[in-house]
Amino acid sequence: MMNIPLIDLKAQYLTIQSDIDSAIQRVITRSEFIGGDELQEFEAEFAAYCGAKACVGVGNGTDALYLALRGLGIGPGDEVITVAHTFIATAEAISLTGAKPVFVDIREDTMLMNPDALEAAITPQTRAVIVVHLYGQPCEMARILEIAQHHNLKVVEDAAQAHGAYWQGQRVGTLGDVACFSFYPGKNLGAYGDGGAVVSQDEDLIRRVRRLANHGRLEKYTHEIEGVNSRLDGLQASILRVKLRHLDQWNAARQRHAAHYLEALAGSGVNLPTVHPEAESVWHLFVVRVAEREHLQARLKEQGIATGIHYPLPLHQQPAYKYLGIPDGTLPVTEKVASEIVSLPIFAELTEEQVETVSKAVTKLTNVLQSL
Numbered sequence: 001m002m003n004i005p006l007i008d009l010k011a012q013y014l015t016i017q018s019d020i021d022s023a024i025q026r027v028i029t030r031s032e033f034i035g036g037d038e039l040q041e042f043e044a045e046f047a048a049y050c051g052a053k054a055c056v057g058v059g060n061g062t063d064a065l066y067l068a069l070r071g072l073g074i075g076p077g078d079e080v081i082t083v084a085h086t087f088i089a090t091a092e093a094i095s096l097t098g099a100k101p102v103f104v105d106i107r108e109d110t111m112l113m114n115p116d117a118l119e120a121a122i123t124p125q126t127r128a129v130i131v132v133h134l135y136g137q138p139c140e141m142a143r144i145l146e147i148a149q150h151h152n153l154k155v156v157e158d159a160a161q162a163h164g165a166y167w168q169g170q171r172v173g174t175l176g177d178v179a180c181f182s183f184y185p186g187k188n189l190g191a192y193g194d195g196g197a198v199v200s201q202d203e204d205l206i207r208r209v210r211r212l213a214n215h216g217r218l219e220k221y222t223h224e225i226e227g228v229n230s231r232l233d234g235l236q237a238s239i240l241r242v243k244l245r246h247l248d249q250w251n252a253a254r255q256r257h258a259a260h261y262l263e264a265l266a267g268s269g270v271n272l273p274t275v276h277p278e279a280e281s282v283w284h285l286f287v288v289r290v291a292e293r294e295h296l297q298a299r300l301k302e303q304g305i306a307t308g309i310h311y312p313l314p315l316h317q318q319p320a321y322k323y324l325g326i327p328d329g330t331l332p333v334t335e336k337v338a339s340e341i342v343s344l345p346i347f348a349e350l351t352e353e354q355v356e357t358v359s360k361a362v363t364k365l366t367n368v369l370q371s372l
């Protein structure tokens with residue numbers, strides 16, 4: 001039986017092994033474990049990749065969001081609007097600042113923030129919106145930016161799943177006031193441990209984030225404010241520099257696999273993902289929707305095909321957010337989508353045969369289900 005995992009980090013490593021090994025060796029030889037040349041180079045290269053003026057490496061994507069919000073001056077008494085259909089980090093970053101997370105519903109077709117819902121949720125306390133470019137697809141930025149501007153809101157991009165994606169020909173990372181990336185190993189650009197970055201056209205904001213992330217200092221022994229310790233380390237930066245050179249090619253491979261899936265699954269019983277015509281997705285995940293999800297997942301597993309659910313329980317229904325007192329049924333599209341989604345394997349090293357195998361299995365299983 002052929003095993004098809006959701007992601008295969010070992011397969012990716014084998015394609016870049018000698019470059020990775022020598023990058024790691026270089027950092028160790030120079031003992032530049034914190035700060036150092038590799039970090040500086042990576043920050044410059046990643047900013048350039050995004051088309052942004054400045055970038056600061058931080059400890060992880062969650063901290064990137066938290067530090068960006070702090071850098072924007074968001075704190076107690078403020079409300080920040082985001083979606084409940086995301087990884088919990090998006091909302092944790094808001095509550096960590098002392099602000100209140102406010103969840104709005106998504107669009108059923110793209111599964112991304114519904115701009116009408118955003119507009120309806122704005123109150124005099126609203127200071128910012130975190131748009132989540134989920135699954136690799138940029139949000140509907142034209143409408144969202146217009147609403148934000150009209151209500152004087154800061155726009156933070158949670159680009160943890162969308163390194164390299166485009167909205168109207170412009171890379172994510174420069175679409176809002178500030179963008180936050182995760183380099184968690186499984187992301188489109190992943191480190192060999194935790195890592196993250198904050199990117200912006202506003203160099204002053206990046207300076208404030210850099211200071212917050214490094215104990216409130218820009219110089220060694222002067223702490224201008226109280227900060228935290230959240231830095232991207234030299235080893236991770238050196239690994240990310242090697243991988244950044246391959247990112248476009250890996251994203252292109254994901255796009256080929258997604259196109260293949262869309263064609264091969266057209267006659268199946270699953271609902272296929274929709275990408276906004278002005279967006280170019282980098283397909284961090286390939287998420288279909290089906291009513292009999294558990295059955296499909298179990299049968300695929302028997303055939304050696306891994307699947308996932310991103311994410312099964314919306315944030316407003318998580319035990320951690322019970323205190324917000326948001327009743328079930330408040331976000332009907334989010335709740336419906338969460339009950340139907342299934343992520344199929346997608347990563348650059350996947351072969352065409354594997355995409356074909358998964359597609360055939362899904363088609364067979366869902367056609368059977370439909371005819372029951």
Ligand SMILES: *Cc1c(COP(=O)(O)O)cnc(C)c1O
Pocket residue numbers: 060061062063086087089090132134158160161182183184194195196
């Ligand atoms: C991965 C992820 C994060 C958090 O990143 P970490 O590096 O794991 O802290 C935030 N938001 C989204 C949408 C993510 O997928």
